[in-house]
Amino acid sequence: MTSNLDIIRATYEGSPQDNSRHLLAALAADVRWTEAPGFPYAGTYVGATQIVAGVFQRLGSEWEGFAAKVHTYMADGNRVAAFGTYSGTYRKTGRHMTAGFSHLYELRDGLIVRMEQVVDSHLVQQAMKA
Structure with missing residues (x-):
């Protein structure tokens, strides 16, 4: 059986x-x-279509080499936290960023029902400024 x-x-x-x-x-x-x-x-996106269009397609088109590298996971029942670092270069400015993040997931019956992000958004915003 696959764990959360x-x-x-x-x-x-x-x-x-x-x-x-x-x-x-x-x-x-x-x-x-x-x-x-x-x-x-x-913002909050509901369902895969909104998540892909509102987050992942934009990350792919607006950032060069955007990556989320996890260094620590913590699991507690139906919740899993991932802690790591985002990195990438914003295409419009050519500026690189590295910013810490945490993602808290809640799962039910082996499916993700909720994810909440915490991130040092200041570092991300700085890379986006010309």
């Missing part, structure tokens, strides 16, 4: 294509995905 921790790990630790495939497979139909205030994609 294994499900979340699989969304970070493979190739970008594998991570995306694993994430989409793990999202509940009514998943609520909250990007932190101050982050360029701040």
Whole structure:
């Protein structure tokens, strides 16, 4: 049986294509995905279509080499936290950033039903300024 921790790990630790495939497979139909205030994609997205269009497509088109590297996971029942570092270069300014993040996931029956992001958005915003 795959644990909640294994499900979340699989969304970070493979190739970008594998991570995306694993994430989409793990999202509940009514998943609520909250990007932190101050982050360029701040807000709550409901369902895979909104998450992909509002967050991941924008990350892919607006940033060069955007990556989320996790250094620590913590699991407690139906919750899994991932702590790590974002990095990438904002295409419009050519400025690179590295910013710490945490993602708190809640899972039900092996599917992600909620994700909440905390990030040092100031560092991200600085890279976006010309």
